[in-house]
Amino acid sequence: MSHVTAEKPPQATTEPRTIDLRALYAQTDIGSLLAELDHELVGLAPVKRRIREIASFLLVARAREQMGFSSAPPTLHMAFTGNPGTGKTTVALRMAGILHRLGYVRKGHLVSVTRDDLVGQYIGHTAPKTKEVLKRAMGGVLFIDEAYYLYRPENEKDYGQEAIEILLQVMENQRDDLTVILAGYTDRMETFFQSNPGFRSRIAHHIDFPDYDDGELLLIAEKLAGNAEYRLSDSAREALREYISRRRQQPNFANARSLRNAFDRARLRQAMRLTQREGAINVDDLVTLEASDIRASRVFDQDESPDNGTDRQR
């Protein structure tokens, strides 16, 4: 747990001359939230660091306010970029909770939308639709997944532009009513921002989600299994490690999402194995995933053509 420290302001205009940031920290309960974040989300060091920075900043802003300094509400619109399955949505959900506990958003709910929820089908349909979504998100966080779909450069009559304009206006004028988080794959978001410079400048925090390394992925798989009350046998863990390094070489690798799919399929195989077995099964059998459950995956096929590795393997 890192402690938040801040310089004392040069001159305070009201009575309290010192302020105990640590007490304020304890009072807002961010500590437990950040600890939870550390505990439940594997890896993502730069993301966690940025969240800590934002949390500290909001804390200091509150302290400044108590000391009588101006604290214009900071712009907290964010862009999450990263490869598939790196935890953008999960972190966005947390973000709503964090901002709420810090008192930055009033309600702390997350409204998650994609292009379909914002852009209409015909002329005059887009503005009411976008405004409706914005109204629902007020007091919380609006999360726009795969935001680059909003802008379709190939079609100049596309209504996405209209949605973008309304969004920009609200992001600028009603900063204290809602926080917008855009998410998408790194390269596509880059082109999106290039064609919509207004967006880039209105977003203060560009957070890049790095890919997980093999060790982190294994940890994630174990957490997944643990949450679903399963256990990996030692040989299964070894098989999974091999699975990860092989899966990574194949196309459509989606980090944690691939692992989740692999886990789901392993569960199916385990169930099949148990039902086909003779005799009684015990508790251990019910909760343990064996190496054979994992090694049955097509990822382990020797003579596999490289373009076969989709997430829809058997």
Added chain:
Amino acid sequence: MRLTQGTFSFLPDLTDEQISKQVEYALGKGWAIGIEYTDDPHPRNTYWNMWGQPLFELRDAAGVMQEVHACRAANAEHYIRINAFDSERGFETVRLSFIVQRPSVEPGFQLQRTEEKGRNIRYTIRAYATDRPAGHRYFATDRKT
């Protein structure tokens, strides 16, 4: 004559901050907010015009206030009210309704007497403002279109 309909109507007009707190209360109860306006404020006129769709799934009053401001801008010198609808089984009705804008001049109502058979008198009321066509009722001079 000041129109007294709905909740809070004997209190001074609510400020925006107070309105927003009432809306917050209604949203907290899970009620859907609807905004309605009219220039025919007869007490038996329950069908005011809807300002857009009722606002479902809102969590915060800011979205409602935005619509209230838009409705005020479009309907100056009209009555505007906020209804909070409870969809819970057993209620399924408006639980809270209050006026958030009224015309600057409210001429009030006339008591009309109709004499019937046997010198019986029937009473009814009529808003003076409804002498004029809809859309021109509460303006000091006819609105220029």
